[in-house]
Amino acid sequence: DTAVSQTPKYLVTQMGNDKSIKCEQNLGHDTMYWYKQDSKKFLKIMFSYNNKELIINETVPNRFSPKSPDKAHLNLHINSLELGDSAVYFCASSQYQSDSGNTIYFGEGSWLTVV
Amino acid sequence: AQKVTQAQTEISVVEKEDVTLDCVYETRxxxxxxxxxxxxxxxxxxxxxxxxxxxxxxxxxxxxxxxxQKSTSSFNFTITASQVVDSAVYFCALETYNTDKLIFGTGTRLQVFP
Incomplete structure (x- = not known):
């Protein structure tokens, strides 16, 4: 049973389109994230949500809008896709433990290609 | 400012060799x-x-x-007797207290040849 699952795994779409990536975690974690990995493999956080509330928004363009209907789901909607949005998007989740901190578990990634 | 440096971009070894991946971090x-x-x-x-x-x-x-090693702000990773299945990109990351976000290094690509 996959702990953090995201769909679709591969997405090819044209510039200007709107697309969504869905993410679900079955770990019972309170916090969920979206990270972006660019073509040079550089990983950077985009958003984090804690119990459906936005905590981190790392100066991501407004075209990117996360939505958390409940604490087990964090979807990413992207409007007016641009070529530069081509990347791998990773969903992740974590649960803070007072004695051991956070361990962030990642989904398998969604490969987005904008043509 | 927080930063993670993985100076080794790519490492190639032959199976059964030991390999160390370096990670240096900065945080106050x-x-x-x-x-x-x-x-x-x-x-x-x-x-x-x-x-x-x-x-x-x-x-x-x-x-x-x-x-x-806190004295050198390093957190190095060693694989002993490497195997082909160890071939991957390895990322070191830093999270500071109460920030809930990982700051990643640029990764080290390890290739293990048979």
């Missing part, structure tokens, strides 16, 4: 956490280890070992 916080993740060719990110800043004990897990 006294409480922080260090991580290693593995990204195999299939693309997923696999958690390997977390270390908190108060625990400098080295850790060994099978063929993997980690050396955390």
């Amino acid at each position: 916080d006294t409480t922080y956490y260090l991580f290693w993740y593995k990204q195999p060719p299939s693309g997923e990110l696999v958690f390997l280890i977390r270390r908190n800043s108060f625990d400098e004990q080295n850790e060994i897990s099978g063929r993997y070992s980690w050396n955390f």
Whole structure:
């Protein structure tokens, strides 16, 4: 049973389109994230949500809008896709433990290609 | 400012060799956490280890070992008797207390040849 699952795994779409990536975690974690990995493999956080509330928004363009209907789901909607949005998007989740901190578990990634 | 540096972009070894991946971090916080993740060719990110800043004990897990040294701000990762399945990109990451976000290094691509 996959702990953090995201769909679709591969997405090819044209510039200007709107697309969504869905993410679900079955770990019972309170916090969920979206990270972006660019073509040079550089990983950077985009958003984090804690119990459906936005905590981190790392100066991501407004075209990117996360939505958390409940604490087990964090979807990413992207409007007016641009070529530069081509990347791998990773969903992740974590649960803070007072004695051991956070361990962030990642989904398998969604490969987005904008043509 | 927080920063993670993985100076080795790519390392190639032959199976059964030992290999060490370097990680140097920068932070002014006294409480922080260090991580290693593995990204195999299939693309997923696999958690390997977390270390908190108060625990400098080295850790060994099978063929993997980690050396955390606060004096040099380093958290190096050694694979003993490497195998072809170890071929992957390995990321070191830093999380400072109460920030809930990982700051990643640029990754080291390890290729293990048979």
